Amino acid sequence: xxxxxxxxxxxxxxxxxxxxxxxxxxxxxxxxxxxxxxxxxxxxxxxxxxxxxxxxxxxxxxxxxxxxxxxxxxxxxxxxxxxxxxxxxxxxxxxxxxxxxxxxxxxxxxxxxxxxxxxxxxxxxxxxxxxxxxxxxxxxxxxxxxxxxxxxxxxxxxxxxxxxxxxxxxxxxxxxxxxxxxxxxxxxxxxxxxxxxxxxxxxxxxxxxxxxxxxxxxxxxxxxxxxxxxxxxxxxxxxxxxxxxxxxxxxxxxxxxxxxxxxxxxxxxxxxxxxxxxxxxxxxxxxxxxxxxxxxxxxxxxxxxxxxxxxxxxxxxxxxxxxxxxxxxxxxxxxxxxxxxxxxxxxxxxxxxxxxxxxxxxxxxxxxxxxxxxxxxxxxxxxxxxxxxxxxxxxxxxxxxxxxxxxxxxxxxxxxxxxxxxxxxxxxxxxxxxx
Amino acid sequence: xxxxxxxxxxxxxxxxxxxxxxxxxxxxxxxxxxxxxxxxxxxxxxxxxxxxxxxxxxxxxxxxxxxxxxxxxxxxxxxxxxxxxxxxxxxxxxxxxxxxxxxxxxxxxxxxxxxxxxxxxxxxxxxxxxxxxxxxxxxxxxxxxxxxxxxxxxxxxxxxxxxxxxxxxxxxxxxxxxxxxxxxxxxxx
Amino acid sequence: xxxxxxxxxxxxxxxxxxxxxxxxxxxxxxxxxxxxxxxxxxxxxxxxxxxxxxxxxxxxxxxxxxxxxxxxxxxxxxxxxxxxxxxxxxxxxxxxxxxxxxxxxxxxxxxxxxxxxxxxxxxxxxxxxxxxxxxxxxxxxxxxxxxxxxxxxxxxxxxxxxxxxxxxxxxxxxxxxxxxxxxxxxxxxxxxxxxxxxxxxxxxxxxxxxxxxxxxxxxxxxxxxxxxxxxxxxxxxxxxxxxxxxxxxxxxxxxxxxxxxxxxxxxxxxxxxxxxxxxxxxxxxxxxxxxxxxxxxxxxxxxxxxxxx
Numbered sequence: 001x002x003x004x005x006x007x008x009x010x011x012x013x014x015x016x017x018x019x020x021x022x023x024x025x026x027x028x029x030x031x032x033x034x035x036x037x038x039x040x041x042x043x044x045x046x047x048x049x050x051x052x053x054x055x056x057x058x059x060x061x062x063x064x065x066x067x068x069x070x071x072x073x074x075x076x077x078x079x080x081x082x083x084x085x086x087x088x089x090x091x092x093x094x095x096x097x098x099x100x101x102x103x104x105x106x107x108x109x110x111x112x113x114x115x116x117x118x119x120x121x122x123x124x125x126x127x128x129x130x131x132x133x134x135x136x137x138x139x140x141x142x143x144x145x146x147x148x149x150x151x152x153x154x155x156x157x158x159x160x161x162x163x164x165x166x167x168x169x170x171x172x173x174x175x176x177x178x179x180x181x182x183x184x185x186x187x188x189x190x191x192x193x194x195x196x197x198x199x200x201x202x203x204x205x206x207x208x209x210x211x212x213x214x215x216x217x218x219x220x221x222x223x224x225x226x227x228x229x230x231x232x233x234x235x236x237x238x239x240x241x242x243x244x245x246x247x248x249x250x251x252x253x254x255x256x257x258x259x260x261x262x263x264x265x266x267x268x269x270x271x272x273x274x275x276x277x278x279x280x281x282x283x284x285x286x287x288x289x290x291x292x293x294x295x296x297x298x299x300x301x302x303x304x305x306x307x308x309x310x311x312x313x314x315x316x317x318x319x320x321x322x323x324x325x326x327x328x329x330x331x332x333x334x335x336x337x338x339x340x341x342x343x344x345x346x347x348x349x350x351x352x353x354x355x356x357x358x359x360x361x362x363x364x365x366x367x368x369x370x371x372x373x374x375x376x377x378x379x380x381x382x383x384x385x386x387x388x389x390x391x392x393x394x395x396x397x398x399x400x401x402x403x404x405x406x407x408x409x410x411x412x413x414x415x416x417x418x419x420x421x422x423x424x425x426x427x428x429x430x431x432x433x434x435x
Numbered sequence: 436x437x438x439x440x441x442x443x444x445x446x447x448x449x450x451x452x453x454x455x456x457x458x459x460x461x462x463x464x465x466x467x468x469x470x471x472x473x474x475x476x477x478x479x480x481x482x483x484x485x486x487x488x489x490x491x492x493x494x495x496x497x498x499x500x501x502x503x504x505x506x507x508x509x510x511x512x513x514x515x516x517x518x519x520x521x522x523x524x525x526x527x528x529x530x531x532x533x534x535x536x537x538x539x540x541x542x543x544x545x546x547x548x549x550x551x552x553x554x555x556x557x558x559x560x561x562x563x564x565x566x567x568x569x570x571x572x573x574x575x576x577x578x579x580x581x582x583x584x585x586x587x588x589x590x591x592x593x594x595x596x597x598x599x600x601x602x603x604x605x606x607x608x609x610x611x612x613x614x615x616x617x618x619x620x621x622x623x624x
Numbered sequence: 625x626x627x628x629x630x631x632x633x634x635x636x637x638x639x640x641x642x643x644x645x646x647x648x649x650x651x652x653x654x655x656x657x658x659x660x661x662x663x664x665x666x667x668x669x670x671x672x673x674x675x676x677x678x679x680x681x682x683x684x685x686x687x688x689x690x691x692x693x694x695x696x697x698x699x700x701x702x703x704x705x706x707x708x709x710x711x712x713x714x715x716x717x718x719x720x721x722x723x724x725x726x727x728x729x730x731x732x733x734x735x736x737x738x739x740x741x742x743x744x745x746x747x748x749x750x751x752x753x754x755x756x757x758x759x760x761x762x763x764x765x766x767x768x769x770x771x772x773x774x775x776x777x778x779x780x781x782x783x784x785x786x787x788x789x790x791x792x793x794x795x796x797x798x799x800x801x802x803x804x805x806x807x808x809x810x811x812x813x814x815x816x817x818x819x820x821x822x823x824x825x826x827x828x829x830x831x832x833x834x835x836x837x838x839x840x841x842x843x844x845x846x847x848x849x850x851x852x853x854x855x856x857x858x859x860x861x862x863x864x865x866x867x868x869x870x871x872x873x874x875x876x877x878x879x880x881x882x883x884x885x886x887x888x889x890x891x892x893x894x895x896x897x898x899x900x901x902x903x904x905x906x907x908x909x910x911x912x913x914x915x916x917x918x919x920x921x922x923x924x925x926x927x928x929x930x931x932x933x
Contacts, residue, residue, distance in 0.1 A: 039933050064468055068475075081714055081789075084898070086476040089467035091898035092905070240931055244450075248927045251457060252920040259913045266906030267686050267816040275795035275821060278895075279785075288852070289797075359802055408932055453923035456916040480718055480762035 006030045031221055036239035037246045038227035040408050044118075045225065045246075046253030047111035048217075053254055054104040055213065059206055061097040062146075069149065071199035073192020076151035077280045095269035101143050102272045103261045105295035108136060116326070117347055119335035120226040126327040128219040131212055133324045138209045140296070140320075145202040147293060151195060152277030157290045159198075160190045165303075168310040189283065229400065229407045230335030238404035289364065297361030298354050302380065304365045305373040315377065322384050329384055332392030339398040343391055350383045483624035485616060488555070496572045498560060501623045505560040505568055506611060507584075508621075511595065516553055518582065519544040519596035527607075528599050534610035542607055544596045549615065557613050557621065558597045562586040564604035569593060584608070674850055676796050676827045679819075679885070683892060686816035686907075689900050690893050693875045695726035698890025701868045701883050705861050706787065709779065711742075711767025714788035715894050718761040724900040725893050734761055742766040780844055782857035791821035791892045822892050824850065829884035832860040862887075 008029040010016040019026055068087050070079040083090035112132070115121055121129035144162065148155045163184050169177030186193035224233060233239050240246070264271060272294060276287045292300050302319050306312040322329075337344050353376040360376070363369040401407040484501050486508065491497055496509035524530050524541050531539065532546035540546040548556060562569050564586065570576040571584030571593070579585030580601060581594035591602030598607040613623040682691045699720065702712065717737040721730045728736075737759040744763050747754035759766070767786065769775035775783050798805050812818075827850040835847035835854075845855040861867070866878035876882050893899070 039931060060468065064471055067472065082475070082477065085714065085719075088470040088473050088475060090471060090475070091902060092467055093471060240933075244927050245931065248450075248920070248924040252917065252924045255457070255913060255917040255920055259910070259917065262906070262909045262913060263813075266902055266909060268813060268818050269902070270792060270818050271813065275793050278789045278793035359806070447926060449919065449926050450923045453916070453919035456912075456919050460912055460916060476718075477762075480716070 007034060032247075033241065033243040035221065035224075035242040036233060036236075037225055037242050038233055038238060038404050039240045039245075040227050040229065040404050041225065041246065041249070042228055043249070043253055044110070044114040045227075046250050047107050047114065048220075049250035050107045050254050050257050051104070051111060052213070053257075054100060054107055055206070055209060058097065058100050058104060059210075061093050061100060062203070062206065064093055065097055066203065069199075071149070071196045073151065073195055073281075076149060076192075076195060080150045092265075095265050099261065099265045099269060099272065101146065102264070102293070102295065103257070104139065105143070107257065108139060109295070112136070112323075113351065115226075116350075117337045118226055118228060119230050119330065119332075119337065121327045122330065122335050123327065124223045125219070125226065128216060128223075129327055130324050131216040131219060133320070135209055135212045135216060136323075137320060138205055138212060142202060142205040142209065143293070143295070145198040145205070148195060148198050149202065150277060151281045152274075153279045153281055153285070153287050154274045154277040154290070156190060156281035156283070157287060158292055159194065161290055162292075163190065163194075165309075165313045168313050171310045191283075226335070227404060228336060228338055229404055230338070231400065231402075231404055231407070234403050235405065291362050294358065294362075297359070298357035299361075301357040301361035301373045302377045304361075305370065305377040315381075319377075319380060322381070326384065326388070329388040330392055331389045332395065332397070334397040334400070339400050340395055341398055342395050343387070346383060346387045346391065349379065353379045353383070483622055485620055485622045487620055489619045493554070495574075498572055499623075501611065506623060507556070507558050507560040507572060507597070507608075509556045509572075511554050511556055513554075515582065515595040516544065519547075519594060519598075522594065522596075522598075528601075529605065529607045531607070532610070533607045535612040536610065536614075542596075542598055547596045547598070547607075547610060549613075552615060555621070556595075556597060557623070558608040558610050560608070562588065562591055562604055563599065563606040563608065564589055564591050564602070569608075676820075676823050676850060678817075679823050679826050681819050681822055681889065681892070683889065683899055684817065684819045684822075686903065688816075688903060690724065690889065692725065692727045694886055694889045695893050696728065697868075697870055697874050697876060697882075698886040698888070698893075699726050699728075700870070700874075701862075701887035702787070702890055704868050705883075706887065707742075707765075707767065709768065709775075709784040709858075711769070711786045712765040712788050712894060713767070713786055715765050715897075716762060717759060717765060719897060721761070722897075725897055726890070730761070737761060737763065740765070742768055745770075779857070784858070787891055787894065789895045791819075791825055791888065792895045793821065794824045795820040796824055819892075821895070822888050825888045825891065826884055828856075829862055829888070830881060 006026060006029075008019075008026040010019045010025070015025060018024065065083065068079060068083045068090065070076060080094065083094050085091075087093075115129065115132070144158075148159045163181055166180045166184065167177040169180060171177075182188060184194070185191070186197060227233075274291065291297070299316050299319060303312045303316040306315045332340060332343065334340055337347055356376045357373065357380065360369050360373045365373075482502065484499070486497075486499055488508070488510070491508065491510045493510050494512050496507060498505045498507055500506070520543075522544075524543060527542050530542050532542045534540065534546055536549060537546050545553065547558075548554075560568050560572070565588065567586050567588035569584035569586040569591070571578045577585050579592035581592050583595045583597060584593040585591070586593075586602070586604065589603050591604035592600050593604075593608060594600050596607075597610075599605070611623055613621050616622050681688065682694065683689055702710075717733050717740075720726050720728045720733050720736075740759050742759075743756040744759050744766065745754055746757050749755055767775075767784070769778065769784075772783055798808060800808065828848060831849040831851070833847055833849055835841050839847065839854070841847055842855060845857060846859050847854055848856045862880050862883045864880050866880050866883050868883050869878045870876055876886070
């Protein structure tokens, strides 16, 4: 996997036995205990661990819910209601899953923005980044289908609206869009038939995500983590072993995340959802405001910003697809935005644009809201297609440290100067050398 | 390689305490996920059912469902009761009454029914061998060598008190918890 | 020995400082905005703004719990006023006995169920026919209509919805400008506000008025200040003087506001019977998480003390 030698030594006879047959303990040791991580990682690097927790939490709560949920048009809504009322701890497990989806996206977006800021997508991490884009896409498909499962009004109409988008393909090849839509629906309109197949795919996709995550972590471990300076690990003093250093930080950050998760789950389980989803799906009654879940709002805003139906669909998909090209769109000689004083402003403008698009996605597509949605959609694409390539080659970066160690310790401190904690001798075996 | 494990500094109380707290929280999450598989409130609410006995004539039997299981309710004739009473408990392969309303008592006919209602026999109609439903409820059914019920799967014979007399079944047919709400109505469970 | 420069190192301290500053600014902004008033607005079909006042509910906020006495009064209002047209089919009679709700006496509820005017369809019997029987504890609290079509036929085309989830199926839109709306959302999250449905329902029940000058009221409809479109098919269910007289030990006296508040609380319980349990667990979980997180923070600091970062 990584370039360094494995220093794992099986201690017991059992450990040696395993090591000769299936070296999983060695793998775990090399990749998650001894693995050298940059010593200067900040808390924005804890989201990988948090996301893994989210995936596992969604899998477990989802599998458990599937023991009680009935994926039929006639019974879905009632089965979810029964889970909340009658199933032991159903009142806890169901909101855990629903709120968990939101928390999953919160962590994923923060993780993505971290990557964009620090240049984590640049060589040699292009495939790592693209795998991340695929994971995001798979998450979106999973969440979209998952939201349909309670079969409330919003579930039903969100599916109707979004699947109907594909009919815009009729503008390219007449009849193609309609055939695709009917193929998705399994009929001439959204019905229980659609629901049942969405349940099957919703159960399947998280395991696909799991596989993608394994590839993602593998790709990461080939080159190692990026870090706030954007400078790769060169010497041993640049890094610390993952355990206990990065792990202790990850666990602490995970608990902060869980506090937010628990806050919503236990005090505000309905806050992130829609009241209309507590009304059973009715194909004859359209809710006054059809809105997706918050994590889809920016893309929904982009979709509605373009006046042409097909154009809107293309823009929406393009806004996700464009992420895959970022490693080649960014032409700066410098990896991390920390040393790019002008680009920093554009980055935060981009963040603001995404937040603004999110806000606008929840508003009706009228008047001044449409105007601003168009402005921010324009900036969204301009950021990738204009700012990244052009500014990158024009900007003068700030002076950068020579190494991670230099960034942490300062220029004159290449030798082993470190403040020793009281009572511990200098050169204690626990301390990494030359730190 | 860093000798973290050997360093006493690292094993300090704070790290251990923090890890222990975190582990306890994680472990406490397990119970809800285990308990959700237990019968839910709806299933528990259907735990009892009331049966009207008036349509059952003497010599007739009905089968009702209770908690997903068949329950035999037989309105016994005087002769059937007599026959059951004559059997000494020592002759029985299973000397225990298996009556939830009278736990642990010996398998006399009195202990298989409720006091004052000896003509009514209420039992779970599942053979105690491997779970088949014995024959003997309808008039045309074979009743086995002891005039009660006969399990066609492996040849267990039950008598007019539902007690096993011959064959592989180890126990008498179980009597569920039930009571007479009135002379013509029982509540099971 | 030269002191190590703090400027480019110690990214963690930087992040912490930023977080501290952001948090205090956020608090300042929230306080400023909160003074703009805590009303939320509902958007009527014509884009007009309807202000719905926030009511003080015993079950609101992070410390909220249902008051069983209030829930009993509320059930009485439901039974005497609402059940004439509205079902409550997701609630079973046994739920009225269970903890966290009205907590009625079991025998009393058994009798109530047996006397309930809307029977349960059961069968087929031995003749092959479906029949009706009185409800048991395990049965749902049915309304008078078997299905939507029967309801509409009896109600001139209008459908009295089942009330089991009504307080969760309604809410209030906030159409304030973004610089007010966003801080309001943050404040709502911090205080655990999700009683929009209850606020709306209470406003609706107390919002019947004479239509204003020039308003065209269709036949059979009533004017309501808070219903979207202002025309509602349901006539005023609780008149000015109140509709349901409470017993002496019920803890409150009859009035339109009291009846409305009590039935809203009852329906909020019907929609979310596990609220008491959930919020109590919220507190225990929070205490545990705060302690553990603090311990983990100090453990992390201890582990990292040897390494300059």
